[in-house]
Amino acid sequence: MSKLNIVLVEPEIPQNTGNIARTCALTGARLHLVGPMGFKIDDKKLKRAGLDYWHLLDISYYDSLADFFAKNDGNFFYFSTKARHIHSDISYPTENCYLVFGKETAGLPEELLLKNPESCVRIPMLNNPDARSLNLSNSVAIGVYECLRQWGYPELLVKGELHRLHW
Template sequence: MPTLNIVMVEPEIPQNTGNVSRTCAATGAILHLVGPMGFTIDDKKLKRAGLDYWHFLDIRYYDTLADFFSRNTGNFFYFSTKAPRNHTEVTYPDNCYLVFGKETAGLPEELLHQNPDSVVRIPMLSEARSLNLSNAVAIGVYEALRQWDFPELSQEGHPRSFDW
């Protein structure tokens, strides 16, 4: 199964991180949390959003962005509202990293300027400032998985009977 890595740089809202944790757990993506974070990892709001999925989650922690880059190599894709290219215009290889910035400021400008060919955006109305972070992560995750034909993921509905 291909490996997908989700990186949250300095997340500030525990519910967003909890929702992203749940997305990662349900898809097999590895979650990388880069500090400093705006909450503690035992925050009740974080746990509630991830609910009963924590035992499925592969989560890794880093003190700073420099710490993260010193311990990881590969293809990095930086999601930003400032990018000229859509997230669907790139090919996501195995073991790539989808990198998302904090809710209030996004990713550091210097990082975006140093990696112009790897910065992507999710299309939205020009009047909108940004999408919710957990929604943006889900969009990025499922685009990469779509390109890989959803490996190892069930594409069947739950075995419940429905009266349609």
């Protein structure tokens, strides 16, 4: 079975991480949290946003980016506003696929992006100097669903059923 991996590097806003955890829980994606984080896992804002889904997660914690890379091997795709490739133009492999996202205020380290230009992807948006980027949890959802779409939504419920209303 294909397993998508979502990596958050130094997340700062608990509500975003909570929303991303919920996305991971409902898509079967594995969540990797790379520290230092800007909050504690028991933060009330995190609980409100997604901690009630925490028991459904496949989650791993790392002290640093170096710790993460020492323990993981695979195909890494770095999401950044600085990337040249559009996220939907990439073919995501079904084995060891990692979508990597940086912290809300600064993104991923520039050094990491410079070392991996062919693996850096962007989500298209307007060129507006007054707006930095999409919200982190929205960006993760866009990346997750593009990857899963390419894979044919493995193990996800893809058809619903309307219930007849009796007037």
